[in-house]
Amino acid sequence: MKIDPDSPADLSAQIAGAIRDAIVDGTLIVDERLPSEAELAEHFNVSRPTVREALKRLAAQSLIRTQRGATGGAFVNRLSFEAAYPQQITTSTLLLSMNAVKFETACEARYALERACAPLSAERRTPDHLATMRAEIHRQGQPGLTDEAFCASDVAFHRALVDGACNPVLSYQLAGAVEAMQPLMNMITFTARSRSRIVEIHTAIADALEEHHGLKTQEALSSLEQETQALATSVFEAKARAASE
Amino acid sequence: MKIDPDSPADLSAQIAGAIRDAIVDGTLIVDERLPSEAELAEHFNVSRPTVREALKRLAAQSLIRTQRGATGGAFVNRLSFEAAYPQQITTSTLLLSMNAVKFETACEARYALERACAPLSAERRTPDHLATMRAEIHRQGQPGLTDEAFCASDVAFHRALVDGACNPVLSYQLAGAVEAMQPLMNMITFTARSRSRIVEIHTAIADALEEHHGLKTQEALSSLEQETQALATSVFEAKARAASE
DNA sequence: GTTTTCTAATTGTCTGGCATTTGAAAGGCA
DNA sequence: TGCCTTTCAAATGCCAGACAATTAGAAAAC
Numbered sequence A, B: 001m002k003i004d005p006d007s008p009a010d011l012s013a014q015i016a017g018a019i020r021d022a023i024v025d026g027t028l029i030v031d032e033r034l035p036s037e038a039e040l041a042e043h044f045n046v047s048r049p050t051v052r053e054a055l056k057r058l059a060a061q062s063l064i065r066t067q068r069g070a071t072g073g074a075f076v077n078r079l080s081f082e083a084a085y086p087q088q089i090t091t092s093t094l095l096l097s098m099n100a101v102k103f104e105t106a107c108e109a110r111y112a113l114e115r116a117c118a119p120l121s122a123e124r125r126t127p128d129h130l131a132t133m134r135a136e137i138h139r140q141g142q143p144g145l146t147d148e149a150f151c152a153s154d155v156a157f158h159r160a161l162v163d164g165a166c167n168p169v170l171s172y173q174l175a176g177a178v179e180a181m182q183p184l185m186n187m188i189t190f191t192a193r194s195r196s197r198i199v200e201i202h203t204a205i206a207d208a209l210e211e212h213h214g215l216k217t218q219e220a221l222s223s224l225e226q227e228t229q230a231l232a233t234s235v236f237e238a239k240a241r242a243a244s245e
Numbered sequence C: 001g002t003t004t005t006c007t008a009a010t011t012g013t014c015t016g017g018c019a020t021t022t023g024a025a026a027g028g029c030a
Numbered sequence D: 001t002g003c004c005t006t007t008c009a010a011a012t013g014c015c016a017g018a019c020a021a022t023t024a025g026a027a028a029a030c
Helices: A011-024 A037-044 A048-060 A081-098 A101-125 A127-141 A146-164 A167-179 A179-187 A192-209 A214-244 B010-023 B037-044 B048-060 B081-098 B103-124 B126-142 B148-163 B168-179 B192-210 B214-244
Strands: A063-068 A073-076 B064-067 B073-076
Touching: A011 A048, A011 B048, A011 B081, A011 B192, A037 A048, A037 B168, A048 A063, A048 B010, A048 B048, A063 B048, A073 B148, A081 A167, A081 A179, A081 B081, A081 B168, A101 A146, A101 A167, A101 A179, A101 A214, A101 B103, A101 B168, A127 A146, A127 A192, A146 A167, A146 A192, A167 A179, A167 B081, A179 B073, A192 A214, B010 B037, B010 B048, B037 B048, B064 B103, B073 B081, B081 B168, B103 B148, B103 B168, B103 B192, B103 B214, B126 B148, B126 B192, B148 B168, B148 B192, B192 B214
Parallel strands: none
Antiparallel strands: A063 A073, B064 B073
């Protein structure tokens, strides 16, 4: 692990990179303790604050955790799917909002990916997954639900669908696509009629999964995509009209 | 933006969180300049090193960039898909290796997601995408190619397939699934026969995309999945036998 | 043998300072 | 006036040293 003090990059970034590489290529293994900040400072020939900045960079990516006290120090984290979720969702959300991704594009990606989960979910979904979906459907039918709460419930429903595939890699990759849509969905005001239509399709999805019917699930998802796209189009057109008046 | 000095969490983590929230909810907009480190230190009632640690955390997530000099400072980054790719790939790779995800599980997720792209890619792929795929197929047929180079070419081929959908959200989400598989694939030694079989299926995929045939593309991808799974199984079994002797 | 106290190690934070970079203003020159 | 050079000030990058807070283990007291 060497760094170049004449490089244009920050020393702390170089040090963070060196340690990250060591973690990725297996030189540093999970739960291994890194040298203390003072030792790292000596090793890299920099000051302790610089080492600390490097360690904070790694901590921000959940690659390490720190612990105070006599036997404390920085330890290589076992990067869990649970820990990676929020990061993934924050990044995806910002990508959508900062790059002005069209609702249409994000929606298309989301439903394409969900359809990919459908056959697996139809095969493996547990009664728990079904129960979650039914509960969310019930909630979505409640009158007086705010649009935001409706969207949140929608996300929970789709999360259950994806988790039904019992493949953590899929769940992780999908988390970004599904959750990041929520801010976009929140721009939509749902009429009672569109809500009931969505609840209807959600019911069809749950039914299809219950009878282990992957194809039917995919078809229902496609209907839901069309419905969502149409709804978004009409809402955005109405807003555009209102703005131009 | 307030922080609680009595919280168990690090001050730098709290400050980073406060600024991150401001970026996510739009209080801070792209390319906006944050207050200087000294001003932030005063605002949060902490010292400059603490502020710096917070800023490094944000920089590690590409949320801000810093610039030295008279008009320098920390600026909110426009998080681009390109910048998010490496992060996504590093995280996905570590998730697979650290959680001992089975080859089978990762492979299943990857091909499920790729099949999701197939119909869109069949519809929208440009001649450029096709040319990339054909070029990689050609490379894969070259004798004397190392297993690693073969895998890298395989990844490039599949990247082109995914990019063919012309949906940046899909490309981003898939990058993790496709690239993170590479270390797992590198554990496989490809015989000449298995290589030619893979090249054959790749050709079928390219052909199907060329004639805008989504279903055929999906079917070819399913064959490829089966082929890959079978190959992996035999390789791992051989290794297990060799180890037990 | 158990509880309490002490101690050493380590991270968390602060103060103060210097080095480096960089844009912009001030000044000089044609 | 217009262009070039110099100077300056603001900001980040980095360092040295110190103290506070936390924690586990060792030592001491009971």
